[in-house]
Amino acid sequence: MTFTNTTAMSLGAIGILAGCAGNPKSAFDGVQSTVSQASGKQVHWLRSGQEQADAERATHALLSRPLNADSAAQVALLNNRALQARFEQLGIGFADYVEASLPSNPSLAASWRFPSKPPSGTNIEYSIAQDLLSLLLLPIKRSIAARELEITRLQIAADVLGLVAETKTAFYMLQARQQLLGRLQLIVQTNEAGADLAKGQHDAGNITDLDLANQQALYSQSRVDVGQTQAQIRSDRERLNRLMGAWGAQTNWRVDGELPAIPSSEISLARLESKAIAQRVDIASMRQEVASLGLAMSLKQKTRFVPGGVNVGVSTERDPDRQRVTGPTLDLELPIFNFGQAALLRLRSQYAQAQRDLEAASVNARSEVREARDMIAANRELAAYHRKVLLPQRLLIVNQTQLQYNAMQLGPIDLLSAKERELNAERTYIEAWRDYWIARTELERALHGGTSPGSEPKQMGGGRANSDAGHS
Numbered sequence: 001m002t003f004t005n006t007t008a009m010s011l012g013a014i015g016i017l018a019g020c021a022g023n024p025k026s027a028f029d030g031v032q033s034t035v036s037q038a039s040g041k042q043v044h045w046l047r048s049g050q051e052q053a054d055a056e057r058a059t060h061a062l063l064s065r066p067l068n069a070d071s072a073a074q075v076a077l078l079n080n081r082a083l084q085a086r087f088e089q090l091g092i093g094f095a096d097y098v099e100a101s102l103p104s105n106p107s108l109a110a111s112w113r114f115p116s117k118p119p120s121g122t123n124i125e126y127s128i129a130q131d132l133l134s135l136l137l138l139p140i141k142r143s144i145a146a147r148e149l150e151i152t153r154l155q156i157a158a159d160v161l162g163l164v165a166e167t168k169t170a171f172y173m174l175q176a177r178q179q180l181l182g183r184l185q186l187i188v189q190t191n192e193a194g195a196d197l198a199k200g201q202h203d204a205g206n207i208t209d210l211d212l213a214n215q216q217a218l219y220s221q222s223r224v225d226v227g228q229t230q231a232q233i234r235s236d237r238e239r240l241n242r243l244m245g246a247w248g249a250q251t252n253w254r255v256d257g258e259l260p261a262i263p264s265s266e267i268s269l270a271r272l273e274s275k276a277i278a279q280r281v282d283i284a285s286m287r288q289e290v291a292s293l294g295l296a297m298s299l300k301q302k303t304r305f306v307p308g309g310v311n312v313g314v315s316t317e318r319d320p321d322r323q324r325v326t327g328p329t330l331d332l333e334l335p336i337f338n339f340g341q342a343a344l345l346r347l348r349s350q351y352a353q354a355q356r357d358l359e360a361a362s363v364n365a366r367s368e369v370r371e372a373r374d375m376i377a378a379n380r381e382l383a384a385y386h387r388k389v390l391l392p393q394r395l396l397i398v399n400q401t402q403l404q405y406n407a408m409q410l411g412p413i414d415l416l417s418a419k420e421r422e423l424n425a426e427r428t429y430i431e432a433w434r435d436y437w438i439a440r441t442e443l444e445r446a447l448h449g450g451t452s453p454g455s456e457p458k459q460m461g462g463g464r465a466n467s468d469a470g471h472s
Helices: 006-018 024-039 049-063 069-079 081-101 132-203 209-244 272-279 281-303 341-406 412-448 464-469
Strands: 107-113 123-131 310-318 324-332
Touching: 024 081, 024 132, 024 412, 049 069, 069 081, 069 132, 069 209, 081 132, 123 132, 123 324, 132 209, 132 281, 132 412, 209 412, 272 281, 272 341, 272 412, 281 341, 341 412
Parallel strands: none
Antiparallel strands: 107 123, 123 310, 310 324
């Protein structure tokens, strides 16, 4: 799937966000759209009891059927509590945007002065003032806050896509290991029969003590291999449980058969690097950060010698003889010692840092795409070679060796070595098959910019541009 141009999409989202009023979930629509276009999955921000109940029913329906990689990822999007907690960051960002959109409150002052001797009356004074500079800067501050909210939206979309990729990778690891376990259990049965046969031959005096010990050791080792694989499967299941947010009865899910067959035709690998640069949400987030800091730096440069506060208002005073005096007031913070030089230096460094981060991320994105593309091709070729050439050869060798062993033309060591090589070929075939699908998942992540779940989200500004821009 492809996106429209990310820059245009982001600027359009800023306009939508600027029109939002009082509902942080309206800012979540962009996350849903991005995730749907990139992965085909549905993501929901569960903020009501009804939404939670609907999600639980959908999760139960998915877990009641054998899981595949896509359904496991959808369960994670519905049921992962850490993801829902991450969505609340969007509500915090929306609150910051609303706050930046509001003018500062006026200040009201009053004083009462009482005479020490009668018959003079009380001296009463009232004044109200408003920061005029904050009103003039309000549109620019709102624009910066809208960009920062868009940065938060893109970062959250990257986290969602990262969770999808991580869940699918964990599922393929588990599915491949279960597939290998089935093969190992068949080998245990074969080796158990071979050990029983060897004992009968030994009792009849047809084989030596060493031959019997070798056959029994082969059987014992195959049981150890099964036990180790079963322990790894339990660990893999728990990793997947954590990603899917499954607990209690939800953990009784089943895996759908074998790994998916490798398709006969490959996805288009043309212009992948350009596609990644155009549509990765993490890079789009960094572009927004550069733009936001650039706007804040320009504002600071133009207003650095403007007073830090320009409070204008009106004051009225009634003196003891009841004469009232009313007139305007002006309160200026003069930029004599601190005229924003430190804030401007900070913004310049933050802007340069954001530019370098964007350049580095673009270079890394291209590399990630090339790596995933090459791994797809390599594992596709390796799995095909195992399936068509190496596995049939190994199976033929085992069968022929078994015949010669039964005819007592070869010893148990020869049969042991043939079976061990056949098992190793089976293992490497399953691993290449698994790694092909993991590489496909990594390519999706590389094209769309999902970040790894559990990693600390990078703070791309965190309100610094907005706060620094408004102080001199």
